[in-house]
Amino acid sequence: MEGSMDLLHSTGISIVRYLQENFISFQDWFVFVSHAADLRNTFHIFFPIWFHLSESVGIKLIWVAVVGDWLNLVLKWILFGQRPYWWVHETSYYGNALSPEIMQFPVTCETGPGSPSGHAMGSSSVYYVMTCAALSLLQNHTSFKSRCQRWALWAFFWAVQVNVCLSRVFVAAHFPHQVIAGVISGIIVAKAFNHLQVIYNLSLKKYIYTTLFFFLFALGFYLLLKTVHVDLLWTLDKAAHWCAKPEWIHIDSTPFAGLIRNLGMFLGLGIALDTQMYKNCCKDKQGTEFIFRLGCIITSLVVLHLFDSIELPSDVEMVFYILSFCKSIVVPVTAVGIVPYCVSHVLRGQDKKVF
Numbered sequence: 001m002e003g004s005m006d007l008l009h010s011t012g013i014s015i016v017r018y019l020q021e022n023f024i025s026f027q028d029w030f031v032f033v034s035h036a037a038d039l040r041n042t043f044h045i046f047f048p049i050w051f052h053l054s055e056s057v058g059i060k061l062i063w064v065a066v067v068g069d070w071l072n073l074v075l076k077w078i079l080f081g082q083r084p085y086w087w088v089h090e091t092s093y094y095g096n097a098l099s100p101e102i103m104q105f106p107v108t109c110e111t112g113p114g115s116p117s118g119h120a121m122g123s124s125s126v127y128y129v130m131t132c133a134a135l136s137l138l139q140n141h142t143s144f145k146s147r148c149q150r151w152a153l154w155a156f157f158w159a160v161q162v163n164v165c166l167s168r169v170f171v172a173a174h175f176p177h178q179v180i181a182g183v184i185s186g187i188i189v190a191k192a193f194n195h196l197q198v199i200y201n202l203s204l205k206k207y208i209y210t211t212l213f214f215f216l217f218a219l220g221f222y223l224l225l226k227t228v229h230v231d232l233l234w235t236l237d238k239a240a241h242w243c244a245k246p247e248w249i250h251i252d253s254t255p256f257a258g259l260i261r262n263l264g265m266f267l268g269l270g271i272a273l274d275t276q277m278y279k280n281c282c283k284d285k286q287g288t289e290f291i292f293r294l295g296c297i298i299t300s301l302v303v304l305h306l307f308d309s310i311e312l313p314s315d316v317e318m319v320f321y322i323l324s325f326c327k328s329i330v331v332p333v334t335a336v337g338i339v340p341y342c343v344s345h346v347l348r349g350q351d352k353k354v355f
Helices: 002-022 024-036 039-053 055-079 084-090 118-136 144-170 176-193 204-227 235-242 255-274 276-281 290-308 317-354
Strands: none
Touching: 002 024, 002 084, 002 144, 002 176, 024 144, 039 055, 039 118, 039 255, 039 290, 039 317, 055 118, 055 176, 055 204, 055 255, 084 235, 118 144, 118 176, 144 176, 204 255, 255 276, 255 317, 276 317, 290 317
């Protein structure tokens, strides 16, 4: 088993080197794609856009992103996947020969296990939801033009996945088999939510219970294995030791940081949907008005961009986790409740001035 995995990893290293040697001119593009595939963009860009276009799609995006990333964390802890940038230095596969040299980049030094790829899994699940949402607008059209539009949408979906996979392999953050597993896993998660209608009518209490379940399951799984001397955070030392530059290691790439951030976003959605601001502004007749929706989208994107630019202090790990959780809660509350409330009052004020 170990020999076959070494062969798989060595083949992956050869592919990493091939991409880095032959496509180095695309370095900036691949680094950009890695940044763009981060789930933050789902929460700060895709969610507010889709929520104000179609609430059900916006809600599904959060569920798919959060549940998918939670499942990704559990799978990583079970599979103990290596990452190219440290495996190539620690393996005995090459014997007395020099280990191949691979380049590192600012997005290389992820601190968690590598399999399956979280970027690939998150990207495939989120874009699958958005692609299906766009396709639903064409479901009653059978013309040649609509068929071309369907093909174009699916071509775009797969183009995004190929670029994300190539990006993660190019920067030596993942082996090829890890990104392929991520894409497949992400699509499975997204397809599963196509059959779950219950997520659209949950109470705040159920959001709280679900958040607690996800957190306690992950924490319990970690503590249980720790009692039998299995350290699920074994990758942190490897990342610190083999990352080319210490400043490329970020606390928000650690397994628990991602979990806390996502659960804050999930709970924030439950709180937002329960607020009177949301019920008064998005549920009434004004919620269907084009100007209102456009105003909510633009304002949300601007406000959330400014909010995301606020850096949290990372000197004390526990303080960072708490602040990250609270900051994440604010994102959906802002996009779903506060922004529509403010936009509604501005539009009503303008209507009064007109009359």
